[in-house]
Amino acid sequence: MSEEIRIEKVMDLKGLPCPMPILKVNKGIKEVEVGQVIEVWSTDPGSLSDFPSWARTRGHEILKTDQNGEVTKFYIKRLV
Amino acid sequence: MQNVEAQIEALQSQIAAMDKKIPSNKISMIVFSGEMDKVLAAFVIATGAVAMGMDVVMFFTFWGTPILRDKTKKAGGKDTMGKMFGAMLPKGTPDVKLSKMNMGGMGTAMMKSLMKKKNVASLDQMMEMAEEFGVQIFVCEMSMDLMGFKREEMIDYSGLSYCGVATFLEQANDSRIQLFI
Secondary structure, rough: OOOOOOOEEEEEEEOOOOOHHHHHHHHHHHHHHOOEEEEEEEEEOOOOHHOOOHHHHOOOEEEEEEEEEEEEEEEEEEEO | OOHHHHHHHHHHHHHHHHHHOOOEEEEEEEEEEOOOHHHHHHHHHHHHHOOOOEEEEEEOHHHHHHHEEEOOOOOOOHHHHHHHHHHHHOOOOHHHHOOOOOOHHHHHHHHHHHHHOOOHHHHHHHHHHHOOOOEEEEEEHHHHHHHOOOOEEEEOOEEEEEEEEHHHHHHHHOOOEEEOO
């Protein structure tokens, strides 16, 4: 039933504190095409608030957020 | 009919005038402080702002100015006061201290090792990233002159130039966010 999300690129940002996750993801998303999805792993608790703020500001879409223990996985679709 | 055309013209010029009043998606910062924690915060905001799609301009003045000196460079031709200031003020990022809990340098050393342990980017790393991201740095010419700093002792930074207060105000006037740190 659930549609499989095609991941174009995985970014492992575990262990990086603010502001690195946002700086890296902002760079990383430019390396895929518009419409493609990246999967980002972060252990920075601030990312839970920061990634949505960044995505709203830059006009990208967070399709899914998976929190599993310390690691949070974000599935972000490049829209612009 | 002529009346309508005149009205449209008047409206168009009003819209053009309003457009000019909308500031750019830009942040202007004054970095007045010279302590590690405060300048680090300034660069975290600067690099973060680039990630958020903003243009960033930073103005270094007074105690912020010595941060931009290069420890490896020397400048001659200074008068006595210039030499004194040059010796007493920090020579770039390796010399900067915490604004609180410095404890004769011990606090700063502890903070630096803690930052390394926790993977927090150092001031040098943040400045390198800011340069890579195109963050513009302006240095207050009056502070340079007052403290006797020469341009040849300042860091190599691709977006660095020297200015006065009008440059800051022009940029701040065209920015959505202005900060004084």
